[in-house]
Amino acid sequence: MTALTVPSAVVEQVGGFPFLDPEFVPARLLTAAACCRWTRAHPHTAAAPTRDELTAVLQPERARQIRRLDLHLDLPYGDLTEGQHHQITQTRAAIVRWLPDWAPLINLPLRFHALIHSEAISASVFAWPQHIFLADPAFASPTTLAEQVTHETSHQWLYLIEELWPLQQPDAARIRVTLPSGTPGRSPAELLGASHVTVNLRRLWTHMPVTDTRRRHRLAHLHNYGTACAHLLADVRDALTVDGQALAHRLTQELTTR
Template identity: 55%
Template sequence: MALTRAGVAAEFGGWPFLDPGFRSRRLLAAAACVRWARQHTATPTRPTPAQLSTVLGPGEAARIRRLDLHLDLPADPLTLYQQAQADDAMTGLAAAFPDWAPLLALPIRFLRLDDDHALSASAFAIPQHVYLADPAFADTATLDEQLVHELCHQWLYLVEELHPLHHPGCQRRLTLPSGTPNRSVAEVLGALHVAVTVHRLWQERLNDDPRRPTRLTQLNAYAAGCTALLTVAADCLTPDGRDLAHRLQQHADQP
């Protein structure tokens, strides 16, 4: 189901992690209504505020998504210490970036990822679930980056529940600048969104880390690679997708 009255920027005051005026609660309310309607297609009912709140919980969100998409990503619970580290990191990020605080407050279920090739993961098919591998907890900067990375994905997933970013049925697949193959155009857009947002993290918060200059250079190169891919695949983007690509390019071009 897509809202057609206005695009994302007009409807919600911008884009998550890019615009301080982004109306996150408005997006959550709209997503809750869509989820409720999907859950009650056979017997439409008017939901109460409490019922809408329920469908914004990670467990119920994933259950409703499984009505359309089914994906199993094997994972275990975090250790108690890892959960405490994640909670502390989220609190620190919200304090450092007040405009991000409402976005970081999204209900998330953190799980332990058993993967030798990734530090973290999330998927549109499993909303509000973030998977963290043990190496993600190696140090504060690494954990901060992975959390911001995955929260970026989670918020674009919420947007995509309402407004697709590439045309439905688009079969074009691209290889990310990292070498990861078989990604949709919307996933490339998501990767650029992450690169721009994580760049701000390193620019403003992690400025005492000796890896900062190298990481900023890497992120700039990655953003340029994503932009080049999106330029080639621009015909696959919806008007909202093109708007987000343009906004991200503006941010990526800033010194």
């Protein structure tokens, strides 16, 4: 994928992309998203928001209420057990120990629910900002839970970007691709999300305390999956915005290297 000739607003405003670029400034993106949310919730108010008001709209439930003003999606969900919540807390802390530079990303305010009536192991949706849904199989082992927490947290950060800067063109919804996993009907933005997760899981598996055999096996699978994603990204380039193309370029750099 060729380099961009038009600057990316994401790169210029927040330093790059979450998990990918050391120059990315999480607090800058969160502040921008908070201002955007507060403005949507108070369209007729001329006063500037206070620090406390901006902090409030970065809480998961308030974020969902604001999103529902123009994107209403009801989802079935259940409650996780106290033990499962404890496992999530331990897992997030472990990821931060393995990858300290991920601390402000993994520690994003999130609300976790039980995923029900689905064959998926975990899920996130743009309509429910900062909410993650986990099925019982996500808790099968510490490595599985670490993968799913990283996976869905990665989606949450791209959703934050998409609140401010769309990653696909308005008419891109008509374009659908099948992911390397065989999952059909995904949009170009969802392909970006899958590719982003793959890059982040590769880094996670490089640092998780597992046997060399398990590490090599998982990394080989992720490399093959990522290479296939890179080919698909090239095919949908014209359906992406400038910021989407910038993200695709960075992802392709990561996905095509070992």
